[in-house]
Amino acid sequence: MNSPDLYQQALLDLARAAHGAGTLPSPDGSVLRDSPLCGDRVRLQVALEAGRITAIAHDVKGCLLCRAAASLVGLHGTGLNATEADALRGQVAATLAGSEPPPGWPELALFAPVRPHRNRHGCVLLPFEALAAALDSHSRA
Numbered sequence: 470m471n472s473p474d475l476y477q478q479a480l481l482d483l484a485r486a487a488h489g490a491g492t493l494p495s496p497d498g499s500v501l502r503d504s505p506l507c508g509d510r511v512r513l514q515v516a517l518e519a520g521r522i523t524a525i526a527h528d529v530k531g532c533l534l535c536r537a538a539a540s541l542v543g544l545h546g547t548g549l550n551a552t553e554a555d556a557l558r559g560q561v562a563a564t565l566a567g568s569e570p571p572p573g574w575p576e577l578a579l580f581a582p583v584r585p586h587r588n589r590h591g592c593v594l595l596p597f598e599a600l601a602a603a604l605d606s607h608s609r610a
Contacts, residue, residue: 474582475589476533483576484536489525489543496526498603504591509535513542513599520550527599532592534583539596541576551604558597565590 496514503510509531516524525546529539538561549557560571565584570577583589 475586477579477582479576480537480579481533483540483544483579484533486540487536487543488540489527489546490529490540491526492528493524493526496603498606500599500602500606502595502599502602504531504595506588507532507592509592509595511535511539511596511599513539513596513603515546515600515603517604522547522549522554522604525600527596529596531595534580534589534592535595537579538593539599541574542596542600544576545574546600549600549604551601554597554601554604558594558601561594561597562590565593 493514493516497517498515499513501510501512510529511531512528514526515522525543527539527543529536546554557571561577564570564577565580567584580593583593
């Protein structure tokens with residue numbers, strides 16, 4: 470079911486901007502996450518310095534919601550550490566459940582129309598899960 474309110478122009482623009490799309494020459498953390506439910510796939514790489522993200526790159530094969538969420542990660546994810554990335558993942562899930570977006574990420578409000586479509590929450594969450602996992606992959610290396 471494609472609801473027109475899910476695909477407002479600002480969300481389309483965010484997906485089209487593809488902030489952070491590409492690859493890093495020598496990432497410190499890298500992960501591939503996919504959703505067996507919808508087929509979205511996110512490869513996300515991070516470069517780190519002193520435990521904080523200095524660069525993010527992603528390659529997304531997925532729906533508009535997943536691409537927009539990955540673009541948002543690319544836009545605002547630099548500077549986060551593993552604890553903050555993990556907390557952000559929880560905040561995004563809470564935002565989709567009805568809470569206010571976390572401070573500093575006003576674009577998360579663009580995903581408000583997704584709230585009643587629980588089957589689409591995973592599309593939005595996948596890039597945030599990949600971000601936390603990429604940082605975790607570095608800490609285990």
